[in-house]
Amino acid sequence: MSEERKKIRTVVVDDEDLARQIVREMLKPHPEVEIIGECANGFEAVRMVGELKPDLLFLDIQMPKLDGFEVLELIGDEIAVIFATAYDEHALRAFEVHAVDYLLKPFGAPRFELALERAKQRLGKKMSPAPDQLLAASREPGKYLERLVVKDGTRVQIIPLDKLDYAEAQDDYVALVSQGKKYLKQQTISNLESSLDPAHFVRIHRSYIVNLERVRRLEPYGKDSHVAILSDGARLPVSRAGLARLKSLLEGKI
Amino acid sequence: MHPILANVRQLLLYLLAWLPLSGILLYLLISFGGVEWTRALIFIVPLAMVFAFVCLSAWYSCRATPLASSGFWRLAATHLLGAVSASLLWLLIARGLSLAMASISPFARFDQQIARELPVLFASGVLLYLLSVALHYVLMATDIAHQAEKREVEARVLARDFELKALKTQVNPHFIFNSLNSISALTSSDPAKAREMCILLADFLRKTLGLGEKAYIPLAEELELVHAFLSVEKIRFQRRLTLEEKTDPGALRVLVPPLLLQPLVENAIAHGVANLTEGGWIRLEIRKSESENVSIMIENNFDPDTPRRRGQGIGLRNVRQRLDTSYGSRARFDVRANGDRFLVALGLPAEKMA
Numbered sequence: 001m002s003e004e005r006k007k008i009r010t011v012v013v014d015d016e017d018l019a020r021q022i023v024r025e026m027l028k029p030h031p032e033v034e035i036i037g038e039c040a041n042g043f044e045a046v047r048m049v050g051e052l053k054p055d056l057l058f059l060d061i062q063m064p065k066l067d068g069f070e071v072l073e074l075i076g077d078e079i080a081v082i083f084a085t086a087y088d089e090h091a092l093r094a095f096e097v098h099a100v101d102y103l104l105k106p107f108g109a110p111r112f113e114l115a116l117e118r119a120k121q122r123l124g125k126k127m128s129p130a131p132d133q134l135l136a137a138s139r140e141p142g143k144y145l146e147r148l149v150v151k152d153g154t155r156v157q158i159i160p161l162d163k164l165d166y167a168e169a170q171d172d173y174v175a176l177v178s179q180g181k182k183y184l185k186q187q188t189i190s191n192l193e194s195s196l197d198p199a200h201f202v203r204i205h206r207s208y209i210v211n212l213e214r215v216r217r218l219e220p221y222g223k224d225s226h227v228a229i230l231s232d233g234a235r236l237p238v239s240r241a242g243l244a245r246l247k248s249l250l251e252g253k254i
Numbered sequence: 255m256h257p258i259l260a261n262v263r264q265l266l267l268y269l270l271a272w273l274p275l276s277g278i279l280l281y282l283l284i285s286f287g288g289v290e291w292t293r294a295l296i297f298i299v300p301l302a303m304v305f306a307f308v309c310l311s312a313w314y315s316c317r318a319t320p321l322a323s324s325g326f327w328r329l330a331a332t333h334l335l336g337a338v339s340a341s342l343l344w345l346l347i348a349r350g351l352s353l354a355m356a357s358i359s360p361f362a363r364f365d366q367q368i369a370r371e372l373p374v375l376f377a378s379g380v381l382l383y384l385l386s387v388a389l390h391y392v393l394m395a396t397d398i399a400h401q402a403e404k405r406e407v408e409a410r411v412l413a414r415d416f417e418l419k420a421l422k423t424q425v426n427p428h429f430i431f432n433s434l435n436s437i438s439a440l441t442s443s444d445p446a447k448a449r450e451m452c453i454l455l456a457d458f459l460r461k462t463l464g465l466g467e468k469a470y471i472p473l474a475e476e477l478e479l480v481h482a483f484l485s486v487e488k489i490r491f492q493r494r495l496t497l498e499e500k501t502d503p504g505a506l507r508v509l510v511p512p513l514l515l516q517p518l519v520e521n522a523i524a525h526g527v528a529n530l531t532e533g534g535w536i537r538l539e540i541r542k543s544e545s546e547n548v549s550i551m552i553e554n555n556f557d558p559d560t561p562r563r564r565g566q567g568i569g570l571r572n573v574r575q576r577l578d579t580s581y582g583s584r585a586r587f588d589v590r591a592n593g594d595r596f597l598v599a600l601g602l603p604a605e606k607m608a
Contacts, residue, residue: 018440064531
């Protein structure tokens with residue numbers, strides 16, 4: 001067992017056949033690396049990684065369904081990732097999510113070898129970013145998220161933000177409520193708040209963020225708190241600070 | 255250069271205007287000075303022509319004292335001084351001419367006859383000179399207005415050229431990098447195909463480089479560019495990309511601004527097939543109607559669930575703007591998304607033909 005070193009189990013994700021072919025070819029002189037799967041879009045990537053639990057992932061960024069950063073956000077922190085893309089503008093974000101390396105297409109064998117060497121060094125130790133960091137990196141700097149991605153068993157659920165009614169903190173998770181369905185995502189509510197557009201989403205309570213468009217009316221509740229009643233009838237607690245924030249936004253709209 | 259002397263036509267017009275003026279001088283000389291009319295005519299015509307040229311000197315003093323920036327007293331002093339000196343010079347010439355004429359027998363004692371009329375001539379000279387001052391001010395004003403207009407037109411043309419140039423030179427670098435990556439992959443698996451793609455890419459790049467200088471190209475040439483672009487993308491996306499094209503041969507000779515369709519096709523790929531796992535299609539249709547219009551439709555399917563990426567819309571805005579600068583309201587540009595279909599429709603006048 002110690003004689004024959006354990007193979008590095010690898011998945012290659014790229015929507016272009018030819019791009020996957022290059023990675024395959026460059027891995028050929030490395031018998032210690034075994035390609036256990038290839039796929040062409042973000043959905044497949046998430047499912048394949050969930051099923052095969054590879055050690056190393058070659059990941060394109062611009063892909064159908066989910067982009068590379070969204071895939072990374074969903075597959076968590078166990079895997080060493082090497083990004084390969086023609087776009088150099090994502091490099092900074094790639095290092096924020098502790099990618100092993102960032103290959104710019106087209107790349108040559110020496111550059112590829114370097115990336116592989118870095119991956120091997122990384123494999124021994126765990127140096128994974130917190131999921132919050134992953135989420136923060138999944139949006140472009142200075143922009144707010146346009147959709148949320150959640151893993152629902154082996155399936156991936158995409159929630160466009162205009163379909164998100166509210167979010168509720170539940171221990172280490174947030175529950176995202178959209179069209180009557182609840183999805184759990186491992187994330188803190190403050191982190192979620194910071195990636196949402198403050199013109200549409202308000203933190204009305206320590207544990208709640210609401211989509212402003214869903215708020216029908218406010219009712220007093222108890223001595224000095226309120227409840228927000230949403231268009232689908234849901235009732236959410238509103239703290240005093242939340243009420244002030246909500247009022248200033250609603251007044252701004254009128 | 256003097257505005258009247260610079261142009262023969264204007265000089266002739268100016269001298270023509272002096273004919274009625276010399277008529278008035280003639281009348282003064284005949285009815286008040288009692289000079290016989292043939293003598294008066296022979297005397298006044300050359301004298302008036304000479305003074306016509308003397309009065310042109312008003313331009314220099316007008317230029318030195320612009321109406322807008324000179325005070326009333328300065329204007330009055332300058333031009334009265336000019337009028338008096340011009341008129342005195344004229345008297346001197348008149349005196350000389352009358353003396354010269356008097357030396358010939360038919361004009362005997364003509365000089366004495368004229369000497370009595372010198373005050374009248376002086377007054378007329380002052381008035382005529384001041385009239386010329388007014389004329390020169392008018393000329394200067396129209397000249398300034400004309401130049402301002404010309405500058406404005408030049409500035410507009412310059413701005414438009416600049417804008418067109420800025421809009422044109424936009425080959426997407428990602429397209430080049432992705433193509434080079436495909437070539438890199440093919441070099442070992444299919445060298446012949448790699449070479450083919452190299453040539454197609456070079457062909458496309460050479461075509462776009464050459465277009466920068468031109469304002470219009472035949473639609474056929476733009477289509478060649480689109481085909482070169484699509485052949486490269488076809489190798490990159492392989493079976494994922496399906497193309498369908500229908501072109502009315504009558505439209506091929508119509509002149510269009512360069513790089514009008516290529517950005518739209520590039521857009522169709524970036525937001526269509528690039529986001530579709532199962533592959534995407536692009537349909538290009540070009541028709542020339544009876545009413546001398548060309549209509550171009552580019553349609554593609556796309557994934558409605560993929561959020562719009564940064565940069566989407568720049569290509570469309572760019573083309574819309576260029577249609578606008580080239581054709582104004584005679585061009586049409588519509589963008590429609592319907593379900594999973596995206597349609598860009600342009601209409602432009604077939605006014606220029608290759």
